[in-house]
Amino acid sequence: MSNGEKKQAVRFFYFSLNDASGRLTAQSRTLRSGSDDRVLWTREASQSYSWQRAEVTLSSAASSKIVFRYELGDGLRGLVALDDVSFSRDCVFDPDNSELPDLSSTSAPPSTSNTPTSPHLTSTAPINPCQDNEFFCWQSQGKVCILATLQCDYHLDCPQGEDEAGCGPCTFENDQCRWTDVSDGQSKWQRQRASNNTEPPTDHTADTGYYMRVNFSKGSTQSEAQLQSPPLSPSSPYCQIRFHFHISAESAGSLRVLMQQAGGSEAILWSRSHSTVSHWSPEHLPLGLHQQPYKVLFSGVNNAAASHVVAVDDISFLNCEKSYQPPALASFGCSFEDGLCAWVQGAEDQLDWLSGAGPTQTSNTGPAGDHTSSKGKYLYIESSSPSIKGDSAQLKSSLLPPAGEKGYCFSFWYHMFGATVGSLKMFLQTSDPLEKTLVWQKSGNQGDEWLQVQSHVNLQKVHQVVLEAAVGGEAGDIAIDDISLSPGACPVSDLCDFEDGSCNWEQQAAGDSEWIRHQGYTHNPYTGPESDHTTSTPTGHYFYLPSSSTDRAGQKAAMFSPLYPADKGSCVQLWYHMYGKGMGTLNVYQQSEDGKEALIFSQTGDQGLLWRFAQASLLPRLHPYRIVVEGVKAGPTQEGDMAIDDVQLTDDQCPPRGFCDFEDTMCSWSNLGEGVDQGDWLRGSGGSPNPHTGPSVDHTTNSTQGHYVYVDSFVGEWGVSSFLVSDVLQPSTRGHCLTFWYHMYGNHVGTLRVYINNRKMQAGGDEVGLLKWTETGNKGEKWQMANVSVTHDEAFWFVFVYQRGRMAGGDVALDDITIVPGSCYTEPPIDHSDNKGMIVGLAVGLIVLAGIIIFIVLVMLNQNHNKM
Known part of the structure; x- marks a missing residue:
């Protein structure tokens, strides 16, 4: 048959029984001798026990015949059968059944082990002039011969690339490039031309070209079709497959990618079960090192009776040649000024990272500019509609080399500001084996500023870095910028996060008690942290003092910092975790060189299942000094594990304990968190971003440069609440006085309340506690003072709760909060600025x-x- 270079297709049904090791092939023959036979389709070793349909496409201008060939395997003899062989209408049959030409009457190259097996070989090629150990580039001008070992090595060596034809990459424009439907059921992969009457209406390559699509059997509620690659050559550890896929929007169909080893074992590399968009999406998957040939399969599954579309196009392989070596680490960095550099969008998510410059489109969230220059570009996720809570976006690096003996420092800057910020996570992912490890994460509002992450990577496998951001709500834009990679450990800083050791802190234990560097959960139940504070992951490190049933009340264990110069530091800051019914006391001392100590911070008892912030002013000194962190046991108990993390000295003065003006941080005040809190309190300055509401200046400095905390009333529905929680305070016979300044201005201001709470009330399900003060409605464009006196016989904390009004336009703000022992004045202090x-x-x-x-x-x- 011949078709004048039109596309031909042969269709047939085959049956097999007890022939698991046999091999059935369909081949194209253009020479009488059969020396040029080319394999078009292969049914590898399998047992189907039923009639199966196959369709093979080919392209040739020469007359040809189809040959079915069966090779007996090593197993038991079985049965193989063919039936219902048919050809497409483009095929032109020779009514005389003429003989095929011999070698001398054709210009096609003779078939040797070095000639290509691609079905789209045309008859215009000259006779093979190359030697036995060479491959003839028959589509190139002149005599071009390359080593036979260069065929199918993932690298184009022939000028026209014919040495890689049929070796895996395929646009499906001319044929299937030896990608074969190996489905067992009635659903099949078929090559389809794009048109206005098809879905998708365009292919990815050229809009009106071809792609592969699953033709699901009608009426079936569970059907699967598999598309199998030709055997792929051994590959480098950095090998990746790139393809574009299409799943109809809101489809019940799914697409999986599997890898089949030489022995027949299969592993799932990737799966996508639904789609929210109806366009072609790219994906890159690591294939990794292979010493033997292997195959890749695309599996399309229909999970409902309705018809759904699953399609793939433009399959290619990156960095797979055995000789490939990755570039220097620095080349994987990116400022996003000119695109994504060596990074790619993930496709196992619902959103894409967007390129931004200046503010994002949603007010009161996201950065005002990039980190690099404030005028450049960055990447961000848009959290407003149509995005919904839980939607995520992934950004993936190229495959990176093993970290080496000293590892490397991975650094990037992030911005997480807004009332309903979700989470940002950093993963390390390997392909052999396929594992994904969380190494860093943050969630919730982190302030309106760019913050840096530095992670020391020591993974001794080929891997990639994945950055994943998730939407928390409509005011939750998350941005990243300025990724960099450099050999060796990250630069030394004043912050000790215990990730790479003890930072030269030393132990002084009493008896068998000592602080332990640890990851994840502690060994005792109902006490201790779940993760560290630095990375918020089970892989991060912290130091903790374990509790035991053999502990004695008053038993101590201390950690000593290295000596600091007398002129270094004005304030010590750390994060501590004290959760458990048997919690003792955490003390922080400033110790002079001669051993004299001064207590600068102390906390006792259960502080809840969270990391809490502490800071203390350092005393004046003339000689070197050190910081001592001491844990004091409460007695025999296994519910008293205490922990510390992220210790540092700063040259700025600490605010007095119990006081916060919000100029630099939120101090020890924190948002209650997801599940109870429906919108974070935000730290801001100047005028409110919302019109006709909120303060124009802070109370502390009475300027636009000063800071305060506020609730964005344009986020959330009527009646939802935001919670701001203090540190845990110890009971005092004198009581405590809470003094604060509040600002409630706008046409739709809701209600501000102050509560006190304790463990007993919280255990009973009361997250807010006992109401002590309340104010409702518009109080004018001014700061006003309030104070609350409380007495308590057990540890307690304050909770500010703002409940939104019926409409937007009701921002409320707080500033200059003070908590001191003793009762408040019967008359409020005079505000001299107002008098x-x-x-x-x-x-x-x-x-x-x-x-x-x-x-x-x-x-x-x-x-x-x-x-x-």
Whole structure:
């Protein structure tokens, strides 16, 4: 048959029984001798026990015949059968059944082990002039011969690339490139041309070209079709497959990618079960090192009776040649000024990372500019509609080499600001075996600023870095910028996060108690942290003091920092974790060089299942000093594990304990968290981003540069609440006084309340506690002061709760919060900034009054003088 270079297709059904090791092939023959037979389709070793359908496409301008060939395997003899062989209408049959030409009457190259097996070989090629150990580039001009070992090595060596034809990469524009449907059921993969009457209506390559699509059997609620690659050559550890896929929107269909080893074992590399978009999406998957040939399969599954579309196009292989070596680490960095560099979008997600410059489109969330120059570009996820809570976006690096003896430092900058920020995570992923490890994460509002992450990577396998951001709500844009990789450990900083050791902190244990560097959960139940504070993952490190049933009350264990110069540091900061019914006391001392100690911080008892922030001012000194962290046991218990992390000295002065002006941080105040909190309190400055509501200046400095905390009333529905929680406070016979300044301005201001809570009330399901103060509605565009006196016989904490009004336009703010022992003043302190006008007015009045009195006296004197 011949078709004048049109596409041909042969269709047939085959049956096999007890022939698991046999091999059935369909081949194309254009020479009488059969020396040029080319394999078009292969049914590898299998047992189907039923009639199966196959379809093979080919392209040739020469007359040809189809040959079915069966090779007996090593197993038991079985049965193989063919039936219902048919050809497409493009095929032209020779009514005379003429003989095929011999070698001398054709210009096609003779078939040797070095000639290509691609079905799209045309008859215009000259006779093979190359030697036995060479491959003839028959589509290239002139005599071009390359080593036979270069065929199918993932690298184009022939000028026209014919040495890689039929070796795996395929656009499906001319044929299937030896990709074969190996489905067992009635659903089949078919090559289809794009048109307005098909879905998708365009292919990925050229809009009107070809792609592979699953033709699901009608009426079936569970059917699968498999598309198998030709045997793929051994590959480098950095090998990746790249393809584009299409799943109809809101489809019940799914697509899986599997890898089949030489021995027949299969592993799932990737799966996508639904799609929210109806366009072609790219994906890169690591294939890794292979010493033997292997195959890749695309599996399309229909999970409902309705018809759904699953399609693939433009399959290629990257960095797979055995000789491939990755570039220097620095080349994997990116500032996103000119695209994604060596990074790619993930496809196992619902969103894409977007390129941004300046503010994002949603107000009161996201950065105002990039990190690099404030005028450049960055990547971000858009959290507003149509995005919904839980949607995520992945950004994946190229495959990176093993980290080496000293590892490398992975650094990037992130921005997480908004009332409903979700999470940002960093994973390390390997392909052999296929594993994904969480190494860093943050969730919730982190402030309106760019923050840096530095992670020391020591993974001794080929791997890739994955950055994943998830939507928390409509005001939750997350941005990243300035990724860099450099050999060796990350630069030393004043922060000790215990990730690479103890930072030269030393132990002094009493008896068998000592602080332990640890990861993840502690060994005792109902106590200790679940993860560290630095990375918020089970792989991060911290130090903890374990509790035991043999502990003695008052038993101590201490950690000592290295000596610091006398002129270094004004404030020590750390994060501590004290959760458990048997919790003891955590003390922090400043110790002079001669051993004299001064207590600068102390906390006792259960502080809840969270990391808490502490800071303490350092005392003046003339000599070197160190910081001592001491744990004191409460007695025999296994519910008293305490932990510390992220210790550092700063040169800035600490605010007094119990006081927060929000100028630099949130101090020890924190948002209650997801599940109870429906929108975070945010740290801001200047005017509110929302019109006609909120403060224009802070209270501390009375300027636009000062800071305060506020609730964005444009986020969330009517009645939802935001919770701001203090540190845990110890009971005092004198009680405590809470003083704060609040700002409630706008047409739709809701209600601000102050509660006190304790463990007993919380255990009973009460997240807010006992109401102590409340204010509702618009109070004008001014800061006002309030104070609350409390007495308590057990540890407690304050909770500010703001409940939104019926409409947007009701921002509320807090500033200059103070908690001190003792009762509050019966009369509120005078705000001198508000009384300046009154003082001036009083002075003017007194002057005027004095002038009047003087005038009357002068008049009376004058009258007396006249009488005389």
